Amino acid sequence: MRFTEDQLSLQQMAREFAEKELMPRAAEMDIDGELPMDVYQKAVDMSLTCLDLPEEYGGAGLDMVTTCLIREEISRGDSGFSITIGSNSLGFKPVGIAGNEEQKQHFADIITRGGFCAFAITEPGSGSDAASTATTAVKVGDEYIINGRKCFITNAERADVYTVLATTDKTKGARGLSMFIVDRDTPGVSTGKHEDKMGIRVSNTADVIFEDVHIPAKNLIGQEGKGFKIAMQTLEKGRVITGAAAVGIGRAALEYATKYAQVRKTMGKPICEHGQIQALIADMGIELEAARQLVLAAADAIDHNDPNKGKLSAMSKCFAAEVIERVCSHAIQILGGYGYMRDYPVEKLYRDARIYQIFEGTNQIQRLVIARHMLQENPAD
Numbered sequence: 001m002r003f004t005e006d007q008l009s010l011q012q013m014a015r016e017f018a019e020k021e022l023m024p025r026a027a028e029m030d031i032d033g034e035l036p037m038d039v040y041q042k043a044v045d046m047s048l049t050c051l052d053l054p055e056e057y058g059g060a061g062l063d064m065v066t067t068c069l070i071r072e073e074i075s076r077g078d079s080g081f082s083i084t085i086g087s088n089s090l091g092f093k094p095v096g097i098a099g100n101e102e103q104k105q106h107f108a109d110i111i112t113r114g115g116f117c118a119f120a121i122t123e124p125g126s127g128s129d130a131a132s133t134a135t136t137a138v139k140v141g142d143e144y145i146i147n148g149r150k151c152f153i154t155n156a157e158r159a160d161v162y163t164v165l166a167t168t169d170k171t172k173g174a175r176g177l178s179m180f181i182v183d184r185d186t187p188g189v190s191t192g193k194h195e196d197k198m199g200i201r202v203s204n205t206a207d208v209i210f211e212d213v214h215i216p217a218k219n220l221i222g223q224e225g226k227g228f229k230i231a232m233q234t235l236e237k238g239r240v241i242t243g244a245a246a247v248g249i250g251r252a253a254l255e256y257a258t259k260y261a262q263v264r265k266t267m268g269k270p271i272c273e274h275g276q277i278q279a280l281i282a283d284m285g286i287e288l289e290a291a292r293q294l295v296l297a298a299a300d301a302i303d304h305n306d307p308n309k310g311k312l313s314a315m316s317k318c319f320a321a322e323v324i325e326r327v328c329s330h331a332i333q334i335l336g337g338y339g340y341m342r343d344y345p346v347e348k349l350y351r352d353a354r355i356y357q358i359f360e361g362t363n364q365i366q367r368l369v370i371a372r373h374m375l376q377e378n379p380a381d
């Protein structure tokens with residue numbers, strides 16, 4: 001794919017931000033899980049913390065291809081930071097898709113002043129099966145009262161605002177789900193278990209609990225019963241960007257291992273001159289490039305509202321997530337024993353990579369989505 005001058009210059013800006021602000025602190029962020037707020041503020045100043053916030057609301061308002069180029073760079077710098085800003089976008093997306101002017105402005109105020117958003121659908125009893133959401137929203141007068149518990153929510157403890165999936169009619173299953181805006185400071189909102197994760201450790205993950213939370217009826221996004229559709233549209237867009245972020249991790253691993261292979265010597269020559277190491281490097285390059293091209297094809301399909309966008313989006317996330325597990329594993333192999341040690345960055349990249357097969361729909365769920373599209377495309381005669 002060819003890119004415009006604007007796209008290339010934004011990509012370069014994100015690359016410089018990642019190299020200057022994220023890479024030098026990635027190891028520290030991985031150990032203590034503390035988000036450096038000075039770095040976050042710089043990202044806010046550069047409109048990086050919610051790339052799809054429209055320009056009229058003070059955001060960058062970028063298309064999907066440009067968003068993917070930028071998120072690949074940020075994730076190359078640190079994936080946990082990338083997921084943190086990505087969750088702002090995921091939190092905003094339902095409002096961007098189906099919200100009204102007032103709701104968009106509410107999110108814009110939070111994002112542009114450096115706040116955080118979160119997208120809360122997963123519950124202890126419903127992850128892959130989002131249609132079985134148990135959190136309830138009961139309409140009483142001009143309010144909804146929300147009760148339930150969400151788990152594994154990115155930005156949970158940092159967020160100023162959550163977009164929350166809840167059932168307004170249990171008898172209707174997925175068609176009874178609705179999406180709401182819940183401000184963090186509403187009485188009855190609290191956070192629960194803080195997760196201690198394998199990777200992407202600077203991203204924050206915790207439970208969000210709603211106990212008799214009264215919100216104004218105007219906090220409903222779109223219409224009652226449309227929440228599941230809004231959530232799926234949100235994830236369709238989110239998955240492509242997740243695929244791009246995955247490619248960023250793989251690129252960081254490939255770059256480090258390739259440089260290392262030219263310096264480390266065994267049997268009288270740099271290991272990059274051994275055929276088996278060259279094969280690992282070549283395989284990493286082939287797979288990563290294929291993943292990048294699939295991500296960009298999916299992003300382009302979304303930008304052009306192509307009928308294949310849903311299938312390509314699921315394919316790109318699924319494929320990129322699996323590619324980077326192999327790429328990071330090969331990078332560790334190239335570094336030998338050093339690759340297994342925390343003094344070198346590739347073991348962190350390997351840990352960071354693993355989540356990509358799980359969140360925003362596991363890879364099993366992506367295959368389900370892909371197969372459904374393919375079966376519809378090829379009906380039996």
Ligand SMILES: Cc1cc2nc3c(=O)[nH]c(=O)nc-3n(C[C@H](O)[C@H](O)[C@H](O)COP(=O)(O)OP(=O)(O)OC[C@H]3O[C@@H](n4cnc5c(N)ncnc54)[C@H](O)[C@@H]3O)c2cc1C
Pocket residue numbers: 087118119120121122126127128129151152153154155197205355358359360361362363364365368
């Ligand atoms: C670090 C992290 C951050 C997250 N951030 C967020 C967030 O910000 N917001 C949010 O709402 N959620 C978030 N999640 C939740 C995440 O999206 C879910 O964990 C994921 O969707 C899987 O749900 P589950 O964990 O309940 O697994 P389950 O649904 O219990 O699945 C268990 C296993 O069964 C498989 N499986 C389930 N159903 C099927 C099927 N029909 N066919 C084949 N296999 C199946 C799954 O693929 C998986 O391998 C996050 C999770 C993590 C770990």
